[in-house]
Amino acid sequence: MVRIQYAVDAGSGVNEDITAIGEEHAILLDGATGLTEESYTDGPTDGRWYVEALSEELSDRIPQTDSLSRAAERAIGAVQEQYNAATSAVSPPPEAVPSASGAIIDWSGGELTYFILGDCSAILQTATSVIPVIGRGPRTLDEQVLDRMIELREADPELTQEELWDRVIPQLREHRMLKNDPDGYWVFSLDPEAVNYAMEGGEFPCPRRSMWSASQTV
Secondary structure, three states: OOOOOOOOOOOOOOOOEEEEEOOOEEEEEEEOOOOOOOOOOOOOOHHHHHHHHHHHHHHHHHHHOOOHHHHHHHHHHHHHHHHHHHOOOOOOOHHHOOOEEEEEEEOHHHEEEEEEEOOOEEEEEOOOOEEEEEOOOOHHHHHHHHHHHHHHHHHOOOOOHHHHHHHHHHHHHHHHOOEOOOOOEOOEOOOHHHHHHOEEEEEEEOOOEEEEEOOOOO
């Protein structure tokens, strides 16, 4: 029997993270914060719209598909169609296209497999070992943004968090342009090709315990 406990902390504002638990799988999506003042979907934010749409498509396809990568590819394609329909009358800038890091854990058939795209990570504890799976995310780019925020705060300790965010948005937009690019980083978005750059593996007995986490700045 698999027992699952989870918590999602919104921090502040709209919660753009989501967890979906099925009978034999679990999904975690960490939506990227929008960098434009406009929203292009009918969700509270485009990031929230995206994780809800992708979670639903993944949940429908995982039980019916023979691999997590194929389920993810088809789910991304379905969300791409929805987004294109929602934005058919406008032209969102590239940095406004929603995205998310994500982790999928599946234990159907008595074996566990994982699929991680972006900087999500999973720690799996079996009867004999602990197996860390550290997602490949844009950590260097994240560090650049954090370093810049530290510099700004040291130069002006009175800056609020909102003012700091406004100062680094141009840098974040530059980084967002590297999303799903061979010279950048790969995450869930609207490009099904991204699944080819995910971390996928497993096929070992179900662990006694598993934990996964996500964080995304760029």
